[in-house]
Amino acid sequence: MIDLRILRNDPELGREAQRRRREPPELIDEILRADESRRASIATFEQLRGEQKTMGxxxxxxxxxxxxxxxxxxxxxxxxxxxxxxxxxxxxxxxHDAMKLLPNLASPEAPAGGEDDYVVLEHVGEPRDFAAEGFEPLDHVELGKRLGAIDIERGAKVSGARFYYLTGPGADLELALVNMAMDQARGAGFTTMIPPALVKPLAMEGTGFLGQAAGDVYRLPEEDLYLVGTSEVPLAAYHCDEILDAATLPRRYVAFSPCYRKEAGSYGKDTRGIFRVHWFDKVEMFTYTTLEESFEEHQRLLGWEKEWFDKVELSYRVIDTAAGDLGLSAQRKFDCEAWIPTQGRYRELTSTSNCTEFQARRLNIRGRFEDGIRPLATLNGTLVSMARTIVAILETHQQADGSVRVPTALQPYLQGRTTLEPVR
RNA sequence: GGAGGUGUCGCAUAGUGGCCUAGUGCGCCCGCCUGCUAAGCGGGUUGAGGUUAAUCCCUCUCGCGGGUUCAAAUCCCGCCACCUCCGCCA
Known part of the structure; x- marks a missing residue:
């Protein structure tokens, strides 16, 4: 939800923001009409109610x-x-129904347009040149089999397509990544959290996942609960209906949780391996701060993500996502995309969004400041998303003999192992 | 899952249909008093919305949602959360 006063004062600003997202600008005028009739009906009721009280x-x-x-x-x-x-x-x-449809106003700095209109901000590291090294890289499915790290057949047998088991070194690798990520975030001052992965409709709605993204969300109709697609949801809803003391800001949380996604509409995309799956685990950063501070905080979150990529020794690029590819809640979004050798391109591993006051207004999260009470800003950023990071690490750090080198920083978290060795 | 109990302003509590415009205490904020502090004294202290240039003012808010009534914190129904006990369980 955005500040109604912005729309009242400058409707054209709202219409233009819609166009930049490739969304209908008429929604702004619908909202303004609905607001007028809302205010008129309030005046009528209050006048009658006042009369009733006097008469009583x-x-x-x-x-x-x-x-x-x-x-x-x-x-x-x-x-x-x-x-x-x-x-x-x-x-x-x-x-309110009309308001709920309106996405956050995209930042003027976010590129206009759709999915392909992103701007590349920087490249870090060089994609590894396997041809120069004289061998053909295996993909993560093959590597996972040889290492005894990923069992896709049994994942399909037990749970269906896009499920998998991490086994032995694969499971160890995930735990190592989780622990290293948690250590990094804790060191940066984040409070560690293990949140619930099932949430009420309010939490889903408040974080903006029941709009255009609703088709991607698992719902349990029996209990009226949703499986979260990211721990951003329980972390944002954590402080809903609260007024936080300004002195406690920024509040930074880092959570480990499973993530569930239907991946509706992605039939035929990334069908091989564990790149696109219905469930994966993730370590997510989340910040509550002021609107004014949020822009710098966004850069900080991006900075922590880049620090992470350096530690796992992946080459990557950072993109500034176009307005039309922002989620409902985001004002601006940066993705870090790692080079996936056997795909020959950069793929999204992490993502950080500034949701400004959008989620806080929906979830009624405010701060108490010297000059009054105002909505806070919320931001989120991935530190590590499991399946894809495991894909990138296995493929990038594989060696000619079929083993996989463990990045130096990760070794202490993997019982000191320097390589993962094939078991067959 | 079953039975019982509780839910009022930051906290604690009063309030069993109109005198509630929700009282009191604590805490907190402002002021007075005072070598300093404490005490004492006076005032303020939920949040949202409407109206307004702003104030004033008005409406809503006693866990949430319905209902009864001219009138609901108060009576009735449903839901939720918490507590106690029983059952089941990692």
């Missing part, structure tokens, strides 16, 4: 015929109050 006091004091006459009038008034209240509720509902 007179009734309490009157006796005999006076009282009977007053009662006749208040009975009639009561009906009108009830009708006005119903009209107000309906008008507020329509207004």
């Amino acid at each position: 006091k007179k009734v309490a004091q009157a006796h005999g015929d006076d009282k009977a006459a007053l009662l006749a009038r208040t009975k009639e008034l009561s009906v009108r109050v009830r009708r006005a209240e119903a009209a107000q509720t309906a008008a507020e509902q329509s207004f």
Whole structure:
């Protein structure tokens, strides 16, 4: 949800933001109309309600015929109050429904356009040149088999397509990555968290995942709960309906959680291996801060992500996502994409979004400042997403003999192992 | 899952249909007093919305949602959370 005053003062700003996202600009005018009728219905109700309260006091004091006459009038008034209240509720509902459809206003710095209109901000490291080294790289499916690290057949047998088991060194690798990520974040001052992966509709809705992304979300209709696609959801909802003391900001949390995604509409895409799966684990950073601070915090989150890539020794590039490819909540988003040798291209491993006040308004998260109470800003950033990082590490650090070199920084987290060796 | 209990302003509590415009204490903020501090004294202290240039003012907010009534913190129904006990369980 965005600040209504912005739209009232400058509707064209809102329409333009919609165009940059390739979303309908007419929504702005719908919202403004809904707001007008909402305010009119509030005025009507309040006027009648005030009258009813005044009359009620007179009734309490009157006796005999006076009282009977007053009662006749208040009975009639009561009906009108009830009708006005119903009209107000309906008008507020329509207004909120329209507001809920409106995505965050994209940053003026975010490139306009759709998925392919991103801007590359930088490249870090060189993609490894296997041809020069004289051998053909294996893909992660083959490597995973040889190392006894990934069991895709049994994942499919037990859970279906896009599921897998991490086994032996694969499981060890995930735990090592989790621990290294948690250590990094803890060192940077984050509070570690293990949040619930099942949440109520409020948390999903509040974080913006029931809009355009709803098709990608698993729902348990029996309990009316959702499986989260990222721990951003429980971390954002953690402080919903709270007023945080400004002195406690920024609040930084880092969470480990499973992530579940239907991957609807991705049929035929990335069908091989564990690059695109229905479940993976992730370590996610999340910050509550002020709107003014959020832009620098966004850069800091990006900085921690880059630090991570350096530690696992992957070459990558950073892209500035185009407005049309931002999630509903995001004002700006940077993705870090690692080079995947057997795909010959950069693929998204991590992502950091500045949601400004958008989620905080929906979830009613505010800060108490010297000059009053205001919504906070929320930001999120991946530190490590498991399946894809494991793909990148296995493929990038494989050696001609079929073993995989363990990045130096990761070795202490892998019982000192320097390589993962083939078992067959 | 079953039975019972509880949910009021930051905390603790009062309030069983109109005198609630929700009282009191603690905490907190401002001021007075005072070598300093404490105490004492006076005032303020939920949040949201409408209106406004801003204030004033008005409406909503007693876990949430319905209902009864001219009128609901108060009566009725449903839901949620927490506590106690029983059952089951990693």
